[in-house]
Amino acid sequence: MATTGKNKQYQIIGVLGLYSLLTALAGSSTNLALPRIAIDLHVASSTATWIVQVALITTTILLVMFGHLGDLMSKNLVFTAGGILFTIGSLITGIAFDIVTMLLGRFEQAIGAAMVMANSMGIVTENFDDHNRAEALAAIAMFISVGSISGPALGGLIMSFASWRWIFLLNVPLGIIGSIIGYRVLTLPKWRWRDVRTATAGANWTGQNLFTVGIILFFLSGSIFQNGLNRWPLGLALLVVGTALTAWAFIQDDRAKKPWLAPSLARNHDFIISVVLLGLTMLVNAVSNILLPFYLQSFGGMSPLGSGLIMVLQDGTMLLITPLVGWLADHWDRTKLTMVGLMVLVVSQIGYIIFPSTMDLWRIIPPIVLNGIGMGLFLTPNNAITMGVVAPALTGVAGSFNSFSRTLGMTMGISLGSALLFLQLPGIRQITPALGSRFMHAFAVVFAIATAISLIALIVVIWRAWHSARQSAH
Structure with missing residues (x-):
């Protein structure tokens, strides 16, 4: 349904790409800065992961909420407002002088990022038809890769010459530029507050509140386990209640008069499988993103710049292969591409398991590069499959649910990776070289679990390919 001219399409890609770059830049650079922030703010390494x-x-x-609001109101409006909130949150985070203020700044930053991410894919789907949608999504993925690449490299460079605070403060002028460009390029309706209230009347706020409480309790349980097993009954209780509330939120939403997630999407098996696969792969990828800075800097004694340049290799590889993958996804079997990507991802996780206790770059770099190749081969075709099986009227909530799965996977990966690592190192506040084999054993155990999860994702993709071939034969 291409209703947008080529020039306008390029401008839209530019705006979406800039915001995608900023949100990716904030995430990847923050991961690298955690060891330094923990020291400067006088908090434990495990606390800094929060x-x-x-x-x-x-x-x-x-x-999901912001994706649904984009469908009800205007994807462009929600997207642009999100960019402004993200910029304000970056400013608060950059000037924070204690952990509480920093967390508040990150909270506002995240609200803006959610508004941006929830509507990006929907805006693409509204302006690109099926024959060039995968290439447009690949272009957005390239901006995300550039942001992820720039984060470790830029963060390491900044911390070599200045405070880590500039990692966040540099987002402010870029965010202002993005807001100005977005206002000019994206068509923004003139909404008044009563229009917003009319559009959202009867929305399922009960389901949203259940989901909010459930997710918070679920991840708080990880914090409990992260500090040791002496409070395991409380951690287990939070995990069970959080999981139950989250599951009930989806059941309640399915029965609501105005659900956040359209019932037709919840019953679209191809869509659900694709977003579950995305969540699993992002979980696996996030484990390395959160643990590598501690391995390279805290344990290995590497400088922030050096570790940042090494971590750049993962997203740099993704960036290099993304244009080719975007073309292949429009001209070859997308399911087979995702299968190949997951095979490579499994091999990369095995490589992390056998990481050396000394900084031997010839053994460290290959798994990181393979991780980037695997993710690059998987993400674009899987996104194209996801958005290609939904009705045009549901592209906003479908795109937001896809982003939800991506972010949930990242969140679970960081929580799982840090909790499993520090659970094996009770009483340790800071990772140091003195931990020796204790740290390396804990590190390997975490990646053994990540390998198992990536194998599960691969098995699901193989089953999907077999199931599709069987249906075609009939």
Whole structure:
């Protein structure tokens, strides 16, 4: 349904790409800065991981809601407002002088990021038809890769010469530029507050509140386990109640008069499988993103710049292969592409298991590069499959649910990775080289679990390919 001219399409890609770059830049650079932030703010390494987790949890909670609001009101309006909130949150985070203020800034940053992410794919789907949608999504993925690449490299460079605060403050002028461009390029309706109230009247706020409480309790349980098993009954109780509330939120939403997630999407098996696969792969990828800075800097003694340049290799590889993958996804079997990507991802996780206790780059770099290749081969065709099986009227909520799965996977990966690591190192506040084999054993155990999860995703893709071939034969 191509209703937009080529020039306008390029401008839209530019705006969406800029905001995608900013949100990816904030996430990847924050991961790298955690060891330094923990020292400067006088908090434990395990506590510092919440600087990342609070943003991801907030984004996870709000993504589907903002996608639905984009469908009800205007995707362009919600997207543009999100860019403004993201910029304000970056400013608060950059000037924070204690952990509480920093978490508040990250919270606002995450609200803006959720508004941006929830509507990006819907805006693409509204302006690109099926024959060039995968290439447009690949272009957005390239901006995300550039942001992810720039984060570690830029973060490492900044921390080599200045405070880590500039990692967040640099987002402010870029965010202002993005807001100005977005206002000029995206068509914004003139909505008044009573129009908003009319459009959202009867929305399922009960389901949203259940989901919010459930997700918060679910991830708080990880924090309990992260500090040891002495409070395991409380952690288990939070995990069970949080999981139950989250599950009930989806059941309640399915029965609501105005559900956030359209019932037709909830019953679309191809859509659900694709978003579940995305969540699993992002979980696996996030484990390495959260643990590698501690391995390279805290344990290996590497400088922030050095570790940042090494971590750049993962997203740099993704960036290099994304244009080719976008073309292949429009001209070859997308399911087979995702299968190949997951095979490579499994091999990369095995490589992390056998990481050396010394900084031997010839053994460290290959798994990181393979991780990037696997993710690059998987993401674009899977996104194209996801958005290609939904009705045009549901592209906003479908795109937001896809982003929700992506962010939930990242959040669970960071929570799982950090909780499993520190659970094996009770009483340790800071990772240091003195931990020796204790740290390396804990590190390997975490990636053994990540390998198992990536194998599960691969098995699901193989089953999907077999099932599709069987249906075609009939």
